[in-house]
Structure formats: C-alpha cells, structure tokens
Amino acid sequence: MAKPDYYATLGVPRGSSAEDMKKAYRKLAMQYHPDRNPGDAKAEAKFKELNEAYDVLKDDQKRAAYDRFGHAAFENGGGGGFGGGAAGFGFEGGLGDIFDQMFGGGGGRRGGGVQTGADLRAAVEISLAEAFSGTKANVRVPTRVTCDACTGTGSADKNAGADSCTTCGGAGRVRAQQGFFVVERTCPTCGGAGRVVRNPCRVCSGAGTVPREKTLAVQIPAGVEDGTRIRLSGEGEAGTRGAPPGDLYVHVAVRPHEIFQRDGANIFCRVPLRMTQAALGGKIEVPTIDGTAAEVKIPAGAQTGDQFRLRGKGFSVLRSTQRGDMFIQVAVETPQKLTPRQRELLEAFEREAHANATHSPEHEGFFAKVKEFFEGRS
Numbered sequence: 001m002a003k004p005d006y007y008a009t010l011g012v013p014r015g016s017s018a019e020d021m022k023k024a025y026r027k028l029a030m031q032y033h034p035d036r037n038p039g040d041a042k043a044e045a046k047f048k049e050l051n052e053a054y055d056v057l058k059d060d061q062k063r064a065a066y067d068r069f070g071h072a073a074f075e076n077g078g079g080g081g082f083g084g085g086a087a088g089f090g091f092e093g094g095l096g097d098i099f100d101q102m103f104g105g106g107g108g109r110r111g112g113g114v115q116t117g118a119d120l121r122a123a124v125e126i127s128l129a130e131a132f133s134g135t136k137a138n139v140r141v142p143t144r145v146t147c148d149a150c151t152g153t154g155s156a157d158k159n160a161g162a163d164s165c166t167t168c169g170g171a172g173r174v175r176a177q178q179g180f181f182v183v184e185r186t187c188p189t190c191g192g193a194g195r196v197v198r199n200p201c202r203v204c205s206g207a208g209t210v211p212r213e214k215t216l217a218v219q220i221p222a223g224v225e226d227g228t229r230i231r232l233s234g235e236g237e238a239g240t241r242g243a244p245p246g247d248l249y250v251h252v253a254v255r256p257h258e259i260f261q262r263d264g265a266n267i268f269c270r271v272p273l274r275m276t277q278a279a280l281g282g283k284i285e286v287p288t289i290d291g292t293a294a295e296v297k298i299p300a301g302a303q304t305g306d307q308f309r310l311r312g313k314g315f316s317v318l319r320s321t322q323r324g325d326m327f328i329q330v331a332v333e334t335p336q337k338l339t340p341r342q343r344e345l346l347e348a349f350e351r352e353a354h355a356n357a358t359h360s361p362e363h364e365g366f367f368a369k370v371k372e373f374f375e376g377r378s
Contacts, residue, residue, distance in 0.1 A: 003071050006053035014067070018058065022227060025054040026253050029123045034140060044142075051121045117144065117209075117237035117246035124250055126220060128257040132289050132316050134222035139250060141216060144209040144237040150201035152238070154208040157199045165190035193240060209238045218250050223265075223318035226254040260289055265324025267314045270331055271296075278302040278332040286328060288313045296328050306330040 007014050010024045028050050030036070037043035056062045065073040122139040146152040164170035168187035172194035175184050186192040200206030216235060229249050236246025254262075261268045267289055277284070281300030285293050294310055307329050314324030338346065353359045 004049065006057055006066060009049050009053040010057065021054065021057055025050060025058075026227070026251075029054075029251070030125055030253060033123055033125070048142075051123075055121060116244045117239040119246040120236045120248045122248060122250050123253060124218060124220070125253045125255060126224075127255050128260060128262065129289065129291075130220065131224050131226075131252075131254045132222060134224070134316075135220045137218050137220055138215050139218055140213055141235075141248060142211065142213045145212045145214070146238045147201060147204035147208055147210045149203040150208065152208040154197045154201055154204065154206040154240075155199055156201045163196050163198060165194055165196050168194065170194040208240050216248070220252060221318060223316035223320070224252055224254075225264075225318070226252070228252045259287065262315055265315045265317050265322075267324065267326045268329060269326065270329045272331045272333045273298065273302065275332060275335055278330070288326060289315060294326070298330070302330050302332070304330060304332045 007016070010021055010028065012021050012024050016024075029047065032043045032047040032050065034040075034044050034047060056066050062073075120141055120143055122141050124137045124139050126135060126137060147154075150156065165172070165187060167189035168174050172187055172190060172192040173184045174187050187194070190196050197206045201208075204210050216232065218230060218232065220230070229251050232248040232250065234245050235248035238245050259269060261270075269286060271284065271286060273284075277298065279301065281298050281302065284296050284298060286296055288294050288310070290313075294313060296308055296310070298308075307327050310326040310328065312323050313326035316323055335342070335346075
C-alpha cells in the first residue's frame, strides 16, 4: 500500500510556510495523541503518520529531498523517525554520503556494520501555568528495546556467534553500477549488519531488539515556549546488536489561557472596565501568572486601548531567574439592559455633556471634521 502524501497528512498545500505546517501539525497531534485516545488503534496510527510527515517537512533539507524524490528519498534504510518512520536525510557529508542516504545507506550506521537506534518523537501538552513554573510530564513512547533473551546479540546460542555475510563480505553494503554512478545500498541479506546469525533468537528473530512501550518522565523547564523541542539523549530505539540507542525528541504544546496571553517573556491581560470606572478612575485588583494579585491604579478618563505595565510580573525567562512584564489592557464596556432609573440618569448626563464639548474631545473633534467634509463638497 502506497504511503500517503506528507502534505496531505498534515492537511497543508505544497509551498506552505514552516509556521503554517507547525500549526497544522500541532493541532492534529493534540487531536490524535494516544493519551487523548486510549485504546484507539486508528488514532495511534494517525499520530505516527503525523509525526513521520512533520519530521520530514519541518527540515528544509529533508523537505527538499521529499519534494524532488518523494518517499523514494527515504526508503531502504534511510534512517529513523517516529517508530522507525521518517528518514534522517541530510547533506552533512560528501557526495558519497548523499547517495548513501538517498539509496539506502542507513543514516545511523557505524563502523562494524551496526546501526544506531532510530530517533523517536513524542508530544506533551501543558498549561500556561506549568510553562511558567516548570513541571514534570510523563510521556508514553512506542519503541524498540534490547532483547532480554539474547541480550541484543540476535543469537539464540551465545556461543554460536555469527558468520560474516557472504553477500557483502562483512561490509554491510553492496555496490551497483547505475549509469555513470556507483551506488551503494544496504545489503539485503544481512540488513547492513555485515554478519548473519547462525541460530537466530526466537524472541526477536535475530534483530536483537523487540517492540515495547515505555513511559518516561520529562522535566519541562520554567519559561518553556509553545513548540519547544526537548531532546532526551539515548531514549530512542535500541541500536542493532549492541549499537548505541537513538534519541527521543519531546515536542511541547502550551494550551491557551482563558485570562492571559503570552508574548515571549511578557504577559498581556485584557481587563473590561465599567463606563463609570473608566470615567471616575480608581483602583482595581488583577491576577498574575504566579497566582498572586496585583493592584492597578486607573486614572480618571481611561479609554479603551490604554495600557498599564506591571514590571517583573510577566513570564519566566528560560534558564534565568528574570521575569518579563505584565501589561493590563483596558476595554471600556458600555452598560446594557438599563433600568428606567439608569436610563433617566444617563439621559440627564447626555444633555449636560452635549452642552460641554470638553467631556468628549475626540467625539466633538471627529464630527467637526465630518461637518467640514460635507461643507467642502457643497
């Protein structure tokens, strides 16, 4: 069965910006995350597809390779993604390395014909308060671990060992002539190991690793931002036959808050004021992200859009003891559902205000300009 198009998986068109793909991935990843869909195999499969697609498209080099070659750029052992999915395609080496990865060289290969374990991806969602103070989150990761039965050797008989592969001569790779190029591929007989186990382990079928789901505690630092990626070295899939394991990359999503909006190290809070509060001024008490309350003095005649700063009451700065600032944004609310008495008082106020233009200078100034506009057209 052909793999679905990575762009279609994320629901974005080709040519989408990195930010648009990030937003699409984050929204779908939260929707299909295993923690939100316990026991739902379809949701888990969809979650893996999303991680595989995003792992390729978020990387400029991998994306360029995918746009040009499609899924063929990552086939035949091209590296690891989520659960052994998306490939580790890169251009760090020379031409040999490029052909290596494009045609099945295996990005995690090390000397001796073994491969490091695939890198894995996981997602965790936290609240804004948890991002402010830091927290510890548990993530469940489907992975591959060293087989206990054979201790990772792949052999049922520890004394039997393994023979050098006759197809590749122990190199783990075979060469083929394609036009002007000599292309190296992973050996189909030994899978790149360079050795063939004489008596394969019955538990892992000679692979040296077995599938397993593990739960890890991830320390989320204070000040972390939405979309941050945390790397856990050595917590990826186990390598083949004793090779080093891969890494786990945890992507952090921060839920929107019902009161606060974050912009870097600063916090913004929109505070509605009654019309009388704005006109007369006074003091109001507002919450802060650290759970305490702060007093803000509102001057008489405050207008919608006025902003007041509380220094040092903003968000934690990552890897620092400093904090940003908090900004109170005022919005003057017009009263609704007036009682007869309230209407009577407001009508009396309006009559008096109409006789004194200094009460509403912006209003009077605007309509003075409107009058001049129409007079100039006559």
